[in-house]
Amino acid sequence: MSNEQEAWHQYWQQGNQQSCVASSSEQALVEQLWLDWQASLPSQAKVLDLATGNGAVISSLLKASYSVDNQYIGVDYTSADNTPVSNKTNVSFVGGVDLAKLPQDTQSMDAVTSQFGFEYAAIDKTISQVVRVLKNTGQLQFIVHHSEGEIVRANRLRYREIEFLLAPEAPLEKAKHLVDQKISIDELEAAGQAYLRLHQGNLTASISGQVFETINQVVLAVNSGRYQQAKALNGSLLGKLSAEYTRLNQLIKVAKDERQIIEIVDKFKALGVSCRYQSILTNDSLTFAWLIDGVKNDKP
Known part of the structure; x- marks a missing residue:
């Protein structure tokens, strides 16, 4: 497939x-x-x-x-x-x-x-x-x-926001580094604040808000030493976002x-x-x- x-x-x-x-x-x-x-x-x-x-x-x-x-x-x-x-x-x-x-x-x-x-x-x-x-x-x-x-217009905005989230320096990638013990929670927090400042006015609760909520769960798992759970949470989120990014890219192209x-x-x-x-x-x-x-x- x-x-x-x-x-x-x-x-x-x-x-x-x-x-x-x-x-x-x-x-x-x-x-x-x-x-x-x-x-x-x-x-x-x-x-x-x-x-x-x-x-x-x-x-x-x-x-x-x-x-x-x-x-x-x-x-x-x-x-x-x-x-x-x-x-x-x-x-x-x-x-x-x-x-x-x-x-x-x-x-x-x-x-x-x-x-x-x-x-x-x-x-x-x-x-x-x-x-x-x-x-x-x-x-x-x-x-x-x-x-x-209107469908394509709205989904272009969704596509753009997910593209922000999948960028190398975005919080999602930083959360992976946290799970791999390559950065600290403070560094992840700083990346999150930088992301919010950079894309202010272009973010939604339904996309970035949910991503940040899941990242918070990742942080809680790391703090409790549950690294496998943290890795699974972050991996699942990355997979879902990547699939949605692919789907929206296809939708925009075929319109x-x-x-x-x-x-x-x-x-x-x-x-x-x-x-x-x-x-x-x-x-x-x-x-x-x-x-x-x-x-x-x-x-x-």
Whole structure:
């Protein structure tokens, strides 16, 4: 498993069902987009959800009363914890799936979906696979990261703060030196104060605050002579931060601008899919994400 895949594996294992949808209003917005779209599908539809994660899209689609007649298949490269919806008899999940090599039969799906997942794949090959598995008149809907959207903006700030924390002279590295008995607690304290002064106004309680709390636990363990516990605490924190740093770096890189979205839409059109795109706006009229939807032509 690559570093990127391991980062997402850790993310889903922590019980995160929604990838990047932070607020309840955003969740309601996204959920309604899925329900409105699903209403146009044929009865007893077979729906394939790409890069399903913990099944956020399927969870939204299941809220329609008629969803009991549909069949939902979620595929992902990672083996995620799909507990929220995996107990449904009409839902199945398949791990270890490369979106560029979908295992589904040709023209076997009535619909293909993705929420912040399609853009992480090999785009050209995945588009070909989506068109292949769709039945004629089959539908697709993808929600894709917007390079200037609120999700990417917020995560750029998170990424930057974690980058501060992973720097060689930052408190996290200094805490490791403390555990290895290379520096004193006073030197660690000085590094912490220097970090706070240097990045004043750019730090959050949810990231730097939690890191400092864990470092405090490391110090307490060292003071009590529990060096193995201190090492485990610091190592676990470093691993989690490194994984989140990798995940956010990947998210920022795959976010699409309008030119890139047009290229994706044109590629679908070239393969016989009537396709369009639009920006999704929040209730406050802020840019949230891209929405791509399309219908595979009956006769390409």
